[in-house]
Amino acid sequence: MAAVPLRALSAIRAIWPLPILLLLVVVATEVAWGTGGSVTKGVVVTAMINLTLVIGLYVFVGNSGVFSFGSIGFALVGAYTAALLVIPQDQKAILQPTLPQFIAHAHLGSVGATLMGGVVAAVVAAVLAGPLMRLNGIAAGLATFAVLVIIRTVANSWEQVTNGAAGISGIPPSATTTKNEALVWALIAILGGFVFQSTALGLRLRGSREDDVAARSLGVNVRTERRVAWVASGFVMGIGGALYGQYLGSFNADAFYLPLTFLTLAMLVVGGMTSLSGAVIGSLTISFVAEFLHRIESGVTVGSLNIPARPGLREVGIAIIMLTILILRPRGLTNGRELPWPRSRPNGRAQRVRGSTTEESDVPERSGDVLNDPG
Amino acid sequence: MQLFVQNLIDALTFGSQYALYALGIALIFGIMGLINFAHGELIMVGAYTIVLIGHPSWPVVILGTVGIAVIFALAMERVAFRPLRGASPATLLIASFAVSYLLQNLAILTEGSAPKGTSVAPWLSESFEIGSISIRKLDVVTIAVTAVLLVSLGAFLGRTRLGVQMRAAAEDFRMARILGVKANTVIATAFAISGLLAGIGAYLLVAQTGEVSPGMGSNAVLFAFVATVLGGMGSLRGAVLGGYVFGAIFEGLQAYLPTSLASYRDAFAFAAVIAVLLLRPQGLIVARSVVTRV
Numbered sequence: 001m002a003a004v005p006l007r008a009l010s011a012i013r014a015i016w017p018l019p020i021l022l023l024l025v026v027v028a029t030e031v032a033w034g035t036g037g038s039v040t041k042g043v044v045v046t047a048m049i050n051l052t053l054v055i056g057l058y059v060f061v062g063n064s065g066v067f068s069f070g071s072i073g074f075a076l077v078g079a080y081t082a083a084l085l086v087i088p089q090d091q092k093a094i095l096q097p098t099l100p101q102f103i104a105h106a107h108l109g110s111v112g113a114t115l116m117g118g119v120v121a122a123v124v125a126a127v128l129a130g131p132l133m134r135l136n137g138i139a140a141g142l143a144t145f146a147v148l149v150i151i152r153t154v155a156n157s158w159e160q161v162t163n164g165a166a167g168i169s170g171i172p173p174s175a176t177t178t179k180n181e182a183l184v185w186a187l188i189a190i191l192g193g194f195v196f197q198s199t200a201l202g203l204r205l206r207g208s209r210e211d212d213v214a215a216r217s218l219g220v221n222v223r224t225e226r227r228v229a230w231v232a233s234g235f236v237m238g239i240g241g242a243l244y245g246q247y248l249g250s251f252n253a254d255a256f257y258l259p260l261t262f263l264t265l266a267m268l269v270v271g272g273m274t275s276l277s278g279a280v281i282g283s284l285t286i287s288f289v290a291e292f293l294h295r296i297e298s299g300v301t302v303g304s305l306n307i308p309a310r311p312g313l314r315e316v317g318i319a320i321i322m323l324t325i326l327i328l329r330p331r332g333l334t335n336g337r338e339l340p341w342p343r344s345r346p347n348g349r350a351q352r353v354r355g356s357t358t359e360e361s362d363v364p365e366r367s368g369d370v371l372n373d374p375g
Numbered sequence: 376m377q378l379f380v381q382n383l384i385d386a387l388t389f390g391s392q393y394a395l396y397a398l399g400i401a402l403i404f405g406i407m408g409l410i411n412f413a414h415g416e417l418i419m420v421g422a423y424t425i426v427l428i429g430h431p432s433w434p435v436v437i438l439g440t441v442g443i444a445v446i447f448a449l450a451m452e453r454v455a456f457r458p459l460r461g462a463s464p465a466t467l468l469i470a471s472f473a474v475s476y477l478l479q480n481l482a483i484l485t486e487g488s489a490p491k492g493t494s495v496a497p498w499l500s501e502s503f504e505i506g507s508i509s510i511r512k513l514d515v516v517t518i519a520v521t522a523v524l525l526v527s528l529g530a531f532l533g534r535t536r537l538g539v540q541m542r543a544a545a546e547d548f549r550m551a552r553i554l555g556v557k558a559n560t561v562i563a564t565a566f567a568i569s570g571l572l573a574g575i576g577a578y579l580l581v582a583q584t585g586e587v588s589p590g591m592g593s594n595a596v597l598f599a600f601v602a603t604v605l606g607g608m609g610s611l612r613g614a615v616l617g618g619y620v621f622g623a624i625f626e627g628l629q630a631y632l633p634t635s636l637a638s639y640r641d642a643f644a645f646a647a648v649i650a651v652l653l654l655r656p657q658g659l660i661v662a663r664s665v666v667t668r669v
Binding site: 067266 | 408410458459465468474476477479593648649656
């Protein structure tokens with residue numbers, strides 16, 4: 001084969017997961033939308049918003065390999081920002097008379113408010129990036145968790161702006177996130193996540209994820225790369241939070257705390273946290289399973305057998321799936337890779353690399369590993 | 376002065392509780408690098424046992440509570456954490472997050488999400504007076520029980536064969552194994568002890584609050600993480616010290632912070648966590664196992 005088509009082919013191979021993922025999301029959304037009743041419609045919108053949040057989480061966690069338990073805090077910031085912008089001024093004057101002037105008089109349409117939610121979340125992330133990105137591993141995990149608690153506490157206590165524990169209400173129905181909006185934002189998030197991880201900076205960051213010391217020795221300033229990813233992730237989380245807030249119509253800080261943190265982390269871990277495909281597939285899978293369990297949870301009648309309502313069943317199911325994946329397939333359903341090119345699997349080569357030592361690496365196996373394999 | 380002494384006693388009581396929780400977390404972290412988020416759920420399970428037993432005699436209740444908490448601790452190790460042994464601390468943290476979420480929702484599934492009221496040993500909430508200061512009996516019991524537990528744990532770790540093995544494993548797990556320390560025994564013992572601490576912690580907590588709910592454990596333990604980080608991850612003495620220091624800071628903020636800022640107390644506490652992680656990541660007392668290897 002001539003050189004030019006070969007190069008074209010490899011370019012196609014490099015970007016081919018993107019159209020497939022986009023297509024997968026569109027098809028899954030439309031099928032679920034078309035087949036379900038009115039209950040399912042809300043589920044589809046939530047699933048797409050969660051997908052956006054998981055992509056936001058992935059942009060930092062997946063590329064840097066550093067866990068963040070605090071990113072839902074940025075979703076909270078985005079949600080409050082967008083909500084306060086989208087509620088009409090006269091409504092705000094009644095519901096929250098204590099608002100500072102510049103917020104009380106500000107008003108934006110739904111799209112503008114959502115974007116501002118992302119921007120403000122990114123600014124908060126940028127402020128926190130300085131101290132946080134100096135930390136590694138478990139210390140970073142704990143510090144980001146502390147960020148979540150701090151953001152939540154502020155949201156619950158800053159009565160003047162957030163209306164305290166009572167939360168925000170009065171988001172006009174016209175701003176409610178529709179299926180198409182949620183879908184388009186999710187697709188944009190996937191596109192953005194793919195572009196980010198393909199940039200030189202994204203690749204350097206992924207390199208540092210695989211081997212921090214080696215990356216530094218090659219001149220990668222890991223801190224800078226992480227900061228950029230952290231802010232970009234904060235932006236996407238802010239967008240997702242803004243969409244979720246507008247979808248809920250009224251909410252308080254509890255909507256953006258441990259349960260949502262756990263759900264999004266579970267989606268990422270189940271799919272495989274080191275690849276965008278993993279984030280998308282994990283998110284879709286958990287959304288599907290959650291809805292399935294939710295149906296059982298609210299009580300169903302199968303033939304003459306009546307299964308009573310069981311609140312908590314959905315969460316128990318998700319937790320069990322997540323633990324099972326962590327133990328049996330620590331790199332997730334996708335094994336931490338992007339979707340494979342059809343027919344590109346080398347024949348007979350073992351694809352399974354298990355065990356804790358290789359868990360966070362998506363470097364393809366070298367022939368040396370085969371020799372070391374005792375099996 | 377009177378108010379100060381009152382606050383001091385409260386701080387000691389708070390501190391004792393956090394020290395108990397933090398110790399359970401530090402014990403596991405020291406040996407296997409796991410920050411056990413699900414420690415709170417051991418407390419929750421213990422607390423529900425108190426309600427379910429509903430027996431008037433306190434030795435029966437304590438025995439049942441501690442027994443169940445220990446069983447859950449051992450089961451959690453066997454089912455979730457043993458297969459993950461050797462995984463990165465971040466993976467272990469995620470797994471313990473999942474275990475915590477699982478147990479919390481199992482409680483909702485079986486017992487419902489509404490809090491349940493119960494009264495444990497009503498005499499504990501009575502007070503007695505020394506001079507002009509009134510002291511709750513529960514405060515005295517909490518401080519005394521914690522002190523006894525700390526001393527006995529210290530004796531166990533210092534004087535018994537298993538205790539010495541556990542300390543060795545905490546310092547250098549691989550080396551200890553090479554020298555014949557059985558990994559399974561040591562880790563299971565650590566979990567059993569953390570279950571014991573959680574069970575007793577649960578009894579004292581329920582005696583204080585008088586109610587149980589699925590989320591009670593994680594709320595209680597959230598601040599124990601602060602204490603653990605403050606004292607130095609993996610250091611047992613650090614965890615205890617961190618517990619008391621945190622109790623003092625927490626009570627101090629509660630008592631002396633202006634009311635407009637009082638609701639931000641938790642934010643200050645967790646900002647302190649970030650500050651400690653940045654400025655003195657090894658904590659107040661440096662664990663010997665903390666060595667950065669390349």
